[in-house]
Amino acid sequence: MADPSNPTVEINGLKFTYPGIDGRPPLGSTPLIRDFSLTLNSGDRCLLVGANGAGKTTILKILGGKHMVEPHMVRVLGRSAFHDTALTSSGDLSYLGGEVLDIDLSWRMHNVSDGQRRRVQLCMGLLKPFKVLLLDEITVDLDVLARADLLSFLRKECEERGATIIYATHIFDGLEGWPTHIVYLARGRLQLAMPMDKLKETTNLSLMRTVESWLRKERDEERARRKERKEKGLPEFEKQVEGSRVIGDPARAAVRVMNNGWAAGRMHSTLAGEENFTFSSNRVLRQ
Numbered sequence: 001m002a003d004p005s006n007p008t009v010e011i012n013g014l015k016f017t018y019p020g021i022d023g024r025p026p027l028g029s030t031p032l033i034r035d036f037s038l039t040l041n042s043g044d045r046c047l048l049v050g051a052n053g054a055g056k057t058t059i060l061k062i063l064g065g066k067h068m069v070e071p072h073m074v075r076v077l078g079r080s081a082f083h084d085t086a087l088t089s090s091g092d093l094s095y096l097g098g099e100v101l102d103i104d105l106s107w108r109m110h111n112v113s114d115g116q117r118r119r120v121q122l123c124m125g126l127l128k129p130f131k132v133l134l135l136d137e138i139t140v141d142l143d144v145l146a147r148a149d150l151l152s153f154l155r156k157e158c159e160e161r162g163a164t165i166i167y168a169t170h171i172f173d174g175l176e177g178w179p180t181h182i183v184y185l186a187r188g189r190l191q192l193a194m195p196m197d198k199l200k201e202t203t204n205l206s207l208m209r210t211v212e213s214w215l216r217k218e219r220d221e222e223r224a225r226r227k228e229r230k231e232k233g234l235p236e237f238e239k240q241v242e243g244s245r246v247i248g249d250p251a252r253a254a255v256r257v258m259n260n261g262w263a264a265g266r267m268h269s270t271l272a273g274e275e276n277f278t279f280s281s282n283r284v285l286r287q
């Protein structure tokens, strides 16, 4: 079914920086996503893994046409996801993100649990026969049975209809044997992309233990880097250029701290905290 000469998802040297409030990348910022390339074919089920803040949601949103990048950098079904809006309106390309449905309290929907609401969100998102499906940690609220049923439904959609799925998750329960491919992302850079059968040739560990070992190594390397910087008298953390704030002389400019691209919602809370913290889309507090 897969036709390697006709990939369903193509990412070519993707580079991306969140824009500041003027719509442009903040001066001096380094791209969040750099040199990212990936090709997937019809029938592929790709697991996207990485630590909190690695850039998984960002990549899924770019693939889903929610952020503009140069058309050659991201092709879904041979088209530019951002520029060709028919891709998503037709249902060929579907993105299901971490947000639970935003509900109006006058609806009876307010009487349902998070998991029930998640089921409604999934049903609505999967109504049309997608060709490419982007899933961003969508099984968090599901009970064991609903999750198992969903995973087997998704597998069937790939095997029988040739759909392509990219699934970002931190939950590995029941995932053993599900993906055909795995992609590991760290700090916006692609670390590894390979078919699962190739990965299995290199390790006897379970999927979860394999990912855990990658993240542990990444964390240890990051700690060593910070220690080295400290020993050299440099700031422990590299300076972040904050694109969501207007920084300047308050007397001269209308200074307003803004939350760029942040969708307010029940599951999303911001925290005032140490400057060094950056919060990824799923790193949220529940109220």
Ligand SMILES: Nc1ncnc2c1ncn2[C@@H]1O[C@H](COP(=O)(O)OP(=O)(O)OP(=O)(O)O)[C@@H](O)[C@H]1O
Pocket: 018, 032, 050, 051, 052, 053, 054, 055, 056, 057, 058, 059, 243, 244, 260, 261, 262, 278, 279, 280, 281, 282, 283
């Ligand atoms: N709208 C935004 N504007 C500016 N920076 C953002 C925005 N959304 C996310 N970021 C930053 O981009 C980085 C990657 O975030 P992203 O949500 O893509 O990570 P993630 O791998 O999905 O993390 P998680 O596993 O926690 O969901 C983080 O440092 C985050 O602070």
